[in-house]
Amino acid sequence: MTLSMRTIIVATLVAVTSSMVAAQQVPSVTPALADTQATRALVGTRADIPLLDAPFNLSNGGRAPSMAQSLALTQAFYEVTHTAIQRAWGSHTILAGISLELFNEFGGLLPGGDAWMHEEFHRAVLGNRGVGSFDDVYRLNLGADVINVSHVTDADLVRFKALHPIDFVRAAEAGIEGENQLIEGLEKSRFFRESHSNNVSLYWMTKINSAWYVWSGISGDADSLVADANRLEGADVAKRDWVGHDFTAWVHDLFRPDEPYTARGVDPSGVGINRYVKASDLSPEEHDFLQREGHLQLINFLDPNLFAFGGVTVRDPWRQTNVRLNVSASHYLTSFGHAIDMNVFLREGAANVFVVLHRYTNGARSMPGVELQVLDAPISVASRAIVVSPRVALWMQPRDQAFRTTDSQVGGLASLRIRPATTARLSNFIEIEAKTAGWVAGTVQLDRNVSVRVGGSVRLN
Numbered sequence: 525m526t527l528s529m530r531t532i533i534v535a536t537l538v539a540v541t542s543s544m545v546a547a548q549q550v551p552s553v554t555p556a557l558a559d560t561q562a563t564r565a566l567v568g569t570r571a572d573i574p575l576l577d578a579p580f581n582l583s584n585g586g587r588a589p590s591m592a593q594s595l596a597l598t599q600a601f602y603e604v605t606h607t608a609i610q611r612a613w614g615s616h617t618i619l620a621g622i623s624l625e626l627f628n629e630f631g632g633l634l635p636g637g638d639a640w641m642h643e644e645f646h647r648a649v650l651g652n653r654g655v656g657s658f659d660d661v662y663r664l665n666l667g668a669d670v671i672n673v674s675h676v677t678d679a680d681l682v683r684f685k686a687l688h689p690i691d692f693v694r695a696a697e698a699g700i701e702g703e704n705q706l707i708e709g710l711e712k713s714r715f716f717r718e719s720h721s722n723n724v725s726l727y728w729m730t731k732i733n734s735a736w737y738v739w740s741g742i743s744g745d746a747d748s749l750v751a752d753a754n755r756l757e758g759a760d761v762a763k764r765d766w767v768g769h770d771f772t773a774w775v776h777d778l779f780r781p782d783e784p785y786t787a788r789g790v791d792p793s794g795v796g797i798n799r800y801v802k803a804s805d806l807s808p809e810e811h812d813f814l815q816r817e818g819h820l821q822l823i824n825f826l827d828p829n830l831f832a833f834g835g836v837t838v839r840d841p842w843r844q845t846n847v848r849l850n851v852s853a854s855h856y857l858t859s860f861g862h863a864i865d866m867n868v869f870l871r872e873g874a875a876n877v878f879v880v881l882h883r884y885t886n887g888a889r890s891m892p893g894v895e896l897q898v899l900d901a902p903i904s905v906a907s908r909a910i911v912v913s914p915r916v917a918l919w920m921q922p923r924d925q926a927f928r929t930t931d932s933q934v935g936g937l938a939s940l941r942i943r944p945a946t947t948a949r950l951s952n953f954i955e956i957e958a959k960t961a962g963w964v965a966g967t968v969q970l971d972r973n974v975s976v977r978v979g980g981s982v983r984l985n
Contacts, residue, residue, distance in 0.1 A: 525646075525765045526639045526671040526699065569719040571600035572941065572953045574979040580652060580968060587651040591968050592977060594644035595702060599709045601636040603984050606721040625725045630666045637661075638703060638730060639671055645702035646673050648968045649695035650766065653688050655680040657766060670749065672765035678797045681766065685777070685785040690859050690925045691970060693781065694963070696767050696774035697857035700734045704824070704854055705966045707731070708867065711829050715850055715869045716876040716899050720985065727830050735821035738857075741771035741814050746803040759795040768800030774857060775814040776801045778927050813887075817857060823864060826853040835869060847872045858963045859970060860922045861886040863893075876900055884963075886922040888930045893919030895937075902945055909945035914938075921962045925970060935960035937967075943981045951981040 577590040589597070609627060613620035632638040640661040647657050650673070658675040665671075685692045707727055713719040740746055746769045757763040767773045777783075789798045806814065828835070828850060835850030848871040856863045861884070868879040875898070882893030895917035902911055916938050923931040936959070943953035955977040963970060 525673065525767060525770055526642045569603060569713055569717045569721075569983070569985045571596060571603065571982045571984055572943070572955075572979060573597060573600060573982065574955070574977040576976075576978045578976050579973075580648070580975070584651060584654040587648075589644055589648070591645055591648045591698075591702065591705075591966050592975075594641045594648070595705055595709065595966060596979075597636055598638065598641040598706055599713070600982070600984065602706075602710060602723060602726060603713065603719060603721045605631065606723060606726075607719075607984070610720070610722055620722075621725070624722060628726050628729055632726075632729075633661060633666050633668060633671070634664070635661055638706065638726070641702050641706060642699035643671060643673050645698040646695055646766070649691055649698050650676065650684070652968045653684050653691055655684050655766075670753070670765075672763070673767070674765065675762050676764070676766040678761065678799075681797070681799070682785045689777070689781040693774060693777045694859035694970065696770050696777065697859075699770055700737070701856055701858075701965055703730050703734055704856055707827075707829075708854070711827075711852070712869070712878060712899070714829070715835065715848075716871065716878075724830065724832055727827070731821075731824045731827075731830070735818065735824065738771050738814070738821050739818035741769055741775070742803050742806070742811050742818070744803070746772050750800040750802050753800060754792050757793075759791075759793040761796045764796075764799060766799070769802075771814060771817075771857075772801040772803055772806060775810045775817075776806065778861070779807070779810050779813070781927070817862060820855045820862060820864070823853050823855040828852065840872065843872075845872055856965055858884070860884070860925045860927055860963065863963070863965075874902065880917075882919060884919065884921050886929065887927045888922075889932075891920035891922070891932050893917065893921070911943055911945050913941040915940075915957075917964070919962060925961075925963060933961065935962035937962075937964055947983070949983050951983075952979070953981045954978050 573596045574590070574593050577592050580590040581588050605627060606624060609623050610620050613623060634640065640659065643659045643661055647659060650657050655676060657673045660672045660674050707730060710719075710721070710723045710726070714721070714723070749769050753765065753768060786797060788801070791798045803811070829852065833850075835848050837846050837848055840847050850869040852867045854865045854867065856865070864883045864885070866881045870877040870879065878897040878899060880895040882895065884891045884893060895915070897913065897915040899913045900911050901913070902909065904910070916936070918936045920932040920934055922929050923933040937957065939955060939957035941953055941955040944951050956974070957967070957977070958974045959967065959969070960972045961970065
């Protein structure tokens with residue numbers, strides 16, 4: 525379910541956006557570093573959109589979109605629309621800022637927008653385990669305060685919880701996982717590909733809304749949400765959201781993975797299972813844990829991009845070259861607890877490097893992880909120029925993704941994305957990703973998996 529607090533956010537963010545948009549009309553980075561002009565022209569701001577993401581698209585009778593597909597489409601949605609709004613207003617930065625804020629307010633409820641992607645991340649986890657659903661964003665209710673993932677049967681949820689309790693937990697947090705991934709992707713596009721898209725108001729709106737949504741799980745707001753949903757949906761099971769308030773459900777099932785889904789009892793209408801967990805249903809331990817997770821959401825505001833700050837240039841004392849540097853932090857809810865990340869953005873010459881230091885925490889202990897990605901590296905293979913983006917990750921996570929275990933499990937991921945080196949508007953790409961068992965933001969499979977993604981690469985500038 526997507527929950528919004530738009531009336532509170534709009535007035536605040538119009539002022540923020542208006543004051544910052546002037547700095548966003550051109551990239552908020554220094555002029556291209558030495559030897560990068562040709563590479564930047566070759567790469568440009570591109571959207572790599574998977575048309576096929578296997579095995580996800582081919583499993584359980586066929587499923588779409590995957591997490592990778594919805595994330596790519598939504599990132600392109602904002603790159604294109606935000607840039608178009610800025611260009612339409614030209615030098616009228618205040619009007620551009622107001623327009624961007626209004627667009628983010630209501631455009632995010634369109635297919636392809638932030639709310640759509642939030643629901644599609646939920647649906648991807650459900651679909652990966654054979655649970656059918658419908659994204660109510662397609663109903664085009666642009667004034668909606670609550671958007672459901674509907675048309676999910678009780679029988680499917682009973683089976684899902686019984687057979688895949690860890691995925692069931694992950695499904696509840698997947699919506700804001702996708703939103704964190706969207707912000708990370710847009711920030712990488714701006715830092716490494718010099719995107720002109722002004723996304724500041726989107727960053728603020730998304731981070732504030734996510735933090736408030738998590739915090740609201742321990743308040744009367746969660747119980748009011750449940751009461752309103754029960755009143756409006758009545759005995760119509762097809763209308764019901766699959767989960768209700770994302771985070772009361774998340775913490776409830778995180779602490780009770782072995783509890784049968786039917787233990788929720790009978791729906792107040794007398795028809796079906798009572799799906800929605802209220803704040804008043806949480807135990808004191810669950811309440812306190814969710815409250816702490818709400819406080820940890822503040823980590824997501826340790827991000828210079830919220831203030832249109834594109835980084836600093838430092839001198840590499842060994843190579844005597846300029847290095848562009850930026851750092852941010854993020855907090856993710858996960859299938860076993862949470863992950864806290866420190867993200868490091870580095871540009872030196874033609875080299876684009878993204879490093880993430882992970883700290884994975886369940887209910888018993890914390891464990892480390894590290895990730896390295898090189899973006900858009902031009903190379904030549906058999907006299908053919910291509911652009912490659914390799915990524916490797918290594919981690920220790922709780923064994924079997926369990927919340928209470930003290931045992932760890934070593935895992936890792938390796939991926940490689942390849943596309944032709946071309947300035948053409950439309951090209952193609954292929955990506956291969958292999959991982960062991962473990963939670964990876966934006967990858968739906970918690971089991972070990974090999975995915976192949978093939979699609980179109982569209983130059984947006």
